[in-house]
Amino acid sequence: MATFDSENAARLHRELHSHLPSDPALRVKTLESLAVERGLVASETVDAWVEAYSEHIGPKRGAQVVARAWLDPAFRKRLLENANEALKEFDYQGSATGHLQAVENTDVQHNMVVCTLCSCYPFSILGMSPSWYKSAEYRARAVREPRQVLAEFGVELPDQVAVRVWDSTAELRYLVIPQRPAGTEGWDRDQLAAIVTRNSMIGTDRDLKGEGA
Amino acid sequence: MFQPDDPLAPPQPVFDEPWQAQALALADSMVKAGHFSAHDWAQTLGAALREAEGRGAPDTLETYYLAVVEALEALSQSQTDITQDDLSARRAAWEEAYHRTPHGQPVLLKP
Numbered sequence: 001m002a003t004f005d006s007e008n009a010a011r012l013h014r015e016l017h018s019h020l021p022s023d024p025a026l027r028v029k030t031l032e033s034l035a036v037e038r039g040l041v042a043s044e045t046v047d048a049w050v051e052a053y054s055e056h057i058g059p060k061r062g063a064q065v066v067a068r069a070w071l072d073p074a075f076r077k078r079l080l081e082n083a084n085e086a087l088k089e090f091d092y093q094g095s096a097t098g099h100l101q102a103v104e105n106t107d108v109q110h111n112m113v114v115c116t117l118c119s120c121y122p123f124s125i126l127g128m129s130p131s132w133y134k135s136a137e138y139r140a141r142a143v144r145e146p147r148q149v150l151a152e153f154g155v156e157l158p159d160q161v162a163v164r165v166w167d168s169t170a171e172l173r174y175l176v177i178p179q180r181p182a183g184t185e186g187w188d189r190d191q192l193a194a195i196v197t198r199n200s201m202i203g204t205d206r207d208l209k210g211e212g213a
Numbered sequence: 214m215f216q217p218d219d220p221l222a223p224p225q226p227v228f229d230e231p232w233q234a235q236a237l238a239l240a241d242s243m244v245k246a247g248h249f250s251a252h253d254w255a256q257t258l259g260a261a262l263r264e265a266e267g268r269g270a271p272d273t274l275e276t277y278y279l280a281v282v283e284a285l286e287a288l289s290q291s292q293t294d295i296t297q298d299d300l301s302a303r304r305a306a307w308e309e310a311y312h313r314t315p316h317g318q319p320v321l322l323k324p
Contacts, residue, residue: 020311025232027282030303032239033322034295041242049238054227117259119277128227128237134277136266137214154217170255199218 058127059198061092062175065125066201067192069102070180080104083175092124100125103166104177105206110157112150112203113166113174114142120168122175126201133202143167153204166203176203183210233278240285249288258284 021029036043065087069076078086083100100122103111115121116139121129132138141149146163150156157163166174178200184192199205228234240258243249261280270276289295306322314320 019316020308022230022232024236024279024282025230026304026307027286028232028236028239029307030300031282031285031289031295032235033307034299034303035239035243035289035293038294040248040293041239041246045242046235046238049241050231050234053238054234058227115255118255118262119258120255131274131277132215134274135214136262136272149215152215170251197218204215205217 053123053128057124059196059201060193061090061125061127062122062198062201063193063196064189065090065175066177066196067189069177070192071189076177079177087125099172100175101166101172102175102177103164105179105203107179108161110150110155110161110163110203110206111166111174111176112142112146112163113168113176114139115168116140116143117167117169120170120173122173125175126198130198130202150204150206153199155204155206157206176201178206178208181208181210229274230278233274233281236278236281236285240281243285243288249292253288253292254284257288260284261287 020026032041032043032046035041036046065079069079075086075089079102083102086102087100105111115133119129119134119139121133123129138149143165146165147157150163168174178196180192181195184195195208195210197205197208200208240249240254244251244254258280261283262277264283265276265280266272270279286300290297290300307320310320310322
């Protein structure tokens with residue numbers, strides 16, 4: 001009995017001090033190590049993805065695309081006709097996430113993007129989706145009561161502005177091109193990109209702030 | 214629940230926990246390598262999210278990323294040769310490795 005107790009005590013002691021990762025962390029380690037061992041993915045690929053999306057890839061990419069569309073009507077036309085082709089003019093790698101469609105806000109139409117199924121998102125140009133985009137509440141309410149959701153985001157739409165909600169899929173994702181605000185005449189692309197918010201490219205922001213706003 | 218972005222707020226980390234980033238990275242890598250189709254990934258993740266909502270899980274990022282892990286486990290078993298037994302054995306091996314490894318040393322599957 002004494003032997004059992006001391007072994008048990010030693011085991012408990014080891015466990016207390018072992019800092020075992022959380023259950024989901026262990027499940028991911030389990031999956032990744034098996035996938036790497038069987039040659040399904042390279043661990044360098046997974047590590048590079050984590051670093052890129054934690055540190056480097058974010059909505060500044062999309063903001064540059066929007067700013068160029070504001071400055072260059074020919075690019076804007078190409079972007080609206082075939083966004084995947086137009087984006088090849090930017091050196092944004094990692095865009096193998098289905099087809100991308102750009103949709104343009106106007107004085108009479110506001111565009112808003114959701115993925116009602118899961119969380120499909122153009123993350124190669126907008127980075128990781130915000131937490132609310134992944135929430136069950138946004139996925140349900142964006143379609144059911146878009147004006148109410150927009151109001152909660154601080155967007156008051158005049159009655160004459162219609163809302164079009166685009167439901168993303170694995171095969172087709174959307175980028176909203178917001179309207180260029182007044183007071184930005186003569187601005188260069190970087191100045192313009194700096195005022196394009198992430199939410200405006202998802203459609204939960206509308207009136208961007210130009211000079212004097 | 215929703216509010217306008219605060220441009221003056223300090224930037225938030227993209228992921229709450231490293232495993233969340235690793236799970237999405239693994240899923241995207243599996244899709245890009247052609248082991249899962251993008252369609253199957255979206256359908257399986259969507260089903261895991263609906264299941265979580267159905268059992269009343271809180272509408273949080275933790276719930277979302279747990280659904281990501283569930284979808285990864287499901288598709289790994291249906292679309293690759295990884296089995297439930299492989300997952301159980303590997304999970305036990307990782308736990309054993311953590312228990313065996315002293316503080317400050319890298320945790321390796323094989324000593």
